[in-house]
Amino acid sequence: MTTTQQLDLTLINGYLEVLDMDVIEQMLDLYIQQSALYLEVINRAVVDTDQKAWQEQCHKMKGSAASAGFFLVHQKLIAIEKSTESWQVKAEHLRVLDSLNQEAIEAFQQWLAVQ
Numbered sequence: 264m265t266t267t268q269q270l271d272l273t274l275i276n277g278y279l280e281v282l283d284m285d286v287i288e289q290m291l292d293l294y295i296q297q298s299a300l301y302l303e304v305i306n307r308a309v310v311d312t313d314q315k316a317w318q319e320q321c322h323k324m325k326g327s328a329a330s331a332g333f334f335l336v337h338q339k340l341i342a343i344e345k346s347t348e349s350w351q352v353k354a355e356h357l358r359v360l361d362s363l364n365q366e367a368i369e370a371f372q373q374w375l376a377v378q
Contacts, residue, residue, distance in 0.1 A: 268334070268335065269334060269370035270334060270371060271332040272332070274332040275332040284378060291371055291375070294331040294368075295368055297327055298368075301324035301327070302324075302360070302364065304316060305317060305321060305357055306357060308320060314347075317346075321340050321343060322344055324336075325341060325344060328340060328367075331367075333364070335366075336363050336367050339363055343356045
C-alpha cells in the first residue's frame with residue numbers, strides 16, 4: 264500500500280509548514296505508544312465481550328488516528344466503532360485494524376525519512 268493511500272499528506276504537510284521535524288517525530292512516537300495502549304484495551308474488550316469499552320476505545324483511537332493523519336486507520340475505526348457484530352467478527356476487525364495501524368506507522372516513518 265502506498266504512502267498516499269495510508270496517510271493524509273495534506274494534513275501532515277501542513278504540520279511540516281508550522282512545526283519542526285523534531286516535533287513531528289515526537290508526535291509519531293506519542294501516537295505509536297498511545298495506539299498500542301488503545302489496541303490492547305480494544306483487545307481486552309473483545310476478550311471480555313465489553314461493548315462499551317469497544318466503542319470508547321475505538322472512538323479515542325479514531326481521534327488519535329485522524330490527528331496523526333492515518334487515513335485508512337481512521338476510516339476503519341469509523342466503520343467499526345459502533346459495530347454490533349459478533350465478537351468473532353470484531354476480533355477480525357481488530358486484526359485488520361492492528362495491521363493497518365502498523366502499515367500507517369511504517370508509511371509515516373518512510374515519509375519522515377525523505378523530508
